[in-house]
Amino acid sequence: xxxxxxxxxxxxxxxxxxxxxxxxxxxxxxxxxxxxxxxxxxxxxxxxxxxxxxxxxxxxxxxxxxxxxxxxxxxxxxxxxxxxxxxxxxxxxxxxxxxxxxxxxxxxxx
Amino acid sequence: xxxxxxxxxxxxxxxxxxxxxxxxxxxxxxxxxxxxxxxxxxxxxxxxxxxxxxxxxxxxxxxxxxxxxxxxxxxxxxxxxxxxxxxxxxxxxxxxxxxxxxxxxxxxxxxxxxx
Numbered sequence: 107x108x109x110x111x112x113x114x115x116x117x118x119x120x121x122x123x124x125x126x127x128x129x130x131x132x133x134x135x136x137x138x139x140x141x142x143x144x145x146x147x148x149x150x151x152x153x154x155x156x157x158x159x160x161x162x163x164x165x166x167x168x169x170x171x172x173x174x175x176x177x178x179x180x181x182x183x184x185x186x187x188x189x190x191x192x193x194x195x196x197x198x199x200x201x202x203x204x205x206x207x208x209x210x211x212x213x214x215x216x
Numbered sequence: 217x218x219x220x221x222x223x224x225x226x227x228x229x230x231x232x233x234x235x236x237x238x239x240x241x242x243x244x245x246x247x248x249x250x251x252x253x254x255x256x257x258x259x260x261x262x263x264x265x266x267x268x269x270x271x272x273x274x275x276x277x278x279x280x281x282x283x284x285x286x287x288x289x290x291x292x293x294x295x296x297x298x299x300x301x302x303x304x305x306x307x308x309x310x311x312x313x314x315x316x317x318x319x320x321x322x323x324x325x326x327x328x329x330x331x
Contacts, residue, residue: 149306149322206259
């Protein structure tokens with residue numbers, strides 16, 4: 107399985123944009139890039155996914171590099187509620203099971 | 217609220233015992249997944265069921281088993297429990313299976329403590 111590399115932790119100020127990077131240099135053509143987050147004491151929560159083009163939804167934006175070897179999750183205005191562990195996951199299997207890495211712990215300062 | 221329910225929320229039991237964790241997927245979702253989250257191993261996929269049939273297996277121990285019933289709820293059975301089985305067990309559901317584009321919705325988890 108292709109692996110992802112994320113920083114262990116990041117800090118942000120409230121109401122500022124946050125860019126969470128993910129490297130996936132061994133990504134294959136059929137790998138979808140998924141982002142999930144896990145708030146404290148909760149189950150993981152789907153954020154966004156994409157294949158080649160940038161994607162936007164109500165929660166975030168996903169910017170995918172042209173060579174697909176990296177991607178960035180963008181939270182446009184961080185709130186305290188966005189403090190969580192963010193997981194970047196490559197998914198190409200028909201069964202759709204998710205392989206979680208260590209993720210990035212995002213801390214948001216008021 | 218993801219729409220996925222799990223019971224019980226907490227479970228404390230002794231080594232050697234057997235427990236059953238229950239999961240009800242979101243209405244209409246046919247796929248159910250079980251994951252284990254421990255401090256040393258992180259989040260790991262255990263097993264998936266789709267419409268009553270086992271679809272994929274991950275790092276699931278032989279002492280663990282699961283099933284999905286006709287009403288689509290699922291149960292994860294853990295037997296001969298060891299201290300190392302103490303973890304959070306999450307259930308997730310998705311609308312379908314067969315493509316990697318369906319998002320999964322996770323339940324709140326069951327915290328198992330083995331003493």
